[in-house]
Amino acid sequence: MKEGFRQSMAWLHTWSGLLVGWILFMVFAAGTASYFRDEITLWMKPELHAAAGAPVAQAVAIAHAQQALERRARASPRWFITMPTERDPTVRTAWVPERKKEQPAGERPKRRAFGSAVIDPATGQELGMARDTRGGDFFFRLHFDLHYMSAIWGRWIVGACAMFMLVAILSGIVTHKRIFKDFFTFRPRKGQRSWLDAHNLSAVLALPYHLMITYTGLVTLMFMYLPGGVQAVYQDRTDSFYAELGGTGSAAPKPSGERVALAPLGPMLAQASAAWHGAPVGRVTVNLPGDARATVAVSQQDGHGIGNNLPVMTFDGASGRLLSASGDSGGAVATRGVLYGLHLGHFADPLLRALFFVSGLAGCAMVATGLLMWAVKERPKHFKARADGRIGFGLRLVDGLNLGAVAGLLVAMAAFFWANRLLPGVMPQRPEAEIRWFFIVWGVAALAALALPTRWMWQLQLALGGLLFALVPVLNAATGGVGLPASIGHGMWAVAGFDLVSLLLGVFLLACALKLRKAPLRAARLAGSTA
């Protein structure tokens, strides 16, 4: 047993990593992009760029939101208001549509789409003319729900991949003899050795992050993956489990039928904010607005503590009196909140968020180099085994999948941003059209990769992706967004940051493509000579 432990763990590391690596790369890439979900959404709505100016006081913003909702959704049973943040400067409002009274008995009411409006916090004007897009939410959802399948299936698939990843990380650690030295080891232009160094470097440098993000990712959906505990203790009362978990014990009130004007929301927000030592309000939910039994639930803005369990205060809607405040949660519930919050990273200030983003990129690099290393390692065996120099089906398949999953995905992500700007501003099902372009480009890239998994194809796809990303600032300025000089000049860092990161990523990909061109012979010889 003793002599075999490291070896069997290395074997496990290789195979658990390879089998799910292609999906994992997408999960890592889309998840990393999701750190800037709000910024991506803002960038993809160039009509709103101008609103990204000076911050507006919460009292002003909530008054405008209340006016707009009383105008638009007077009879709605519930309103939701999301207050502006530094990262999303607009007030987002949504409401449950009014219930039809002549509902036949016994027939379940059909769920109807929520109404929604985006409001300029400074003026109260509805920003209705922004183009319809999924924005950064697309990548956020993609990284655990996948697409073109039910979200439940997607979550099971991604969860299985994440568990493989956790096994790959843990077995990778126990295989490793010299973690510390690998911080400082990179031997370039040495074929397989360089790939191994790159894999170790990206894995070891950000190891705590990789371990944390994989485990906490599973934690976000753990009651779905391991429902045994909830079922055993709560049986069919899972609702009350989630209510206890979220610290919001109260259910929605029943309507009284008596109309009483809703008290101004501003003072309630001020009271809550004062109780939280000045932390601003994030979300406001109004139950039964305009009814005598109306309640207002006010929750703290994300990002003023690591945990995901946000404090909530509930007010009486008619009088504005405080009804209840969420108490302290127990140790395990708080732990889960922190783990959940760590995964989302909403608590992070810009610098820490950038560090998370870079760690996420390291995760992408770790997965990509791991996948490529399998192929690099396998190739000499094929050269040796076959006199004609042709490679076997398995290696060819891995080569093609690597190319399509890594380079192809990057091209598709860039194409998604281009589709956002090049499709007509108003068209039916615009968000789905953008997403369709993402998958069309990815599909074509993947097919081309499987048909011709060569170095030339790598160069082509990396160059194409690099070009598309590098030209994003030009595209932005040319299609109605605030261009780089102006966005930097006015300190609109959400917009400028998107352009700058795209430019950097594009230049990096172009450099990779160029590097592949420079030393084609030597690398080919090296790969062959290692046999």
Next chain:
Amino acid sequence: MTVLDPSAPNHLQPNTPPRLQRRAGMTPGERAAIGARALAAIFGGYGVAYVWTTALAALLPLRPVEAVVTGTLTGLVVYPCAAMWSFAARSALRAWTGLALSALAPGLLLLALHGMGGQA
């Protein structure tokens, strides 16, 4: 320099143990053994994690919501450990035996609890 140079200082793992070697001439028995280990890791591991989750949630002397969260968080750690054990054990049979043994105590406790619940 060769690919399988065991003296390479920074080599992830040069020597794959014979029982896990992936070569063209793998016997049906070897294939079956790897398959049995994979099944142990994926389904056996899930089973062990599930039993531990459920038992901790039901038996920990904490507030119900706390016990459930603690049990489920633990289950997520038990699973990858069980998967690693499935490939570290000397044989596929030992892998399965180990998993069964680790699920024995929480499983029995759960059964006992279930029996008491039935009589009550």
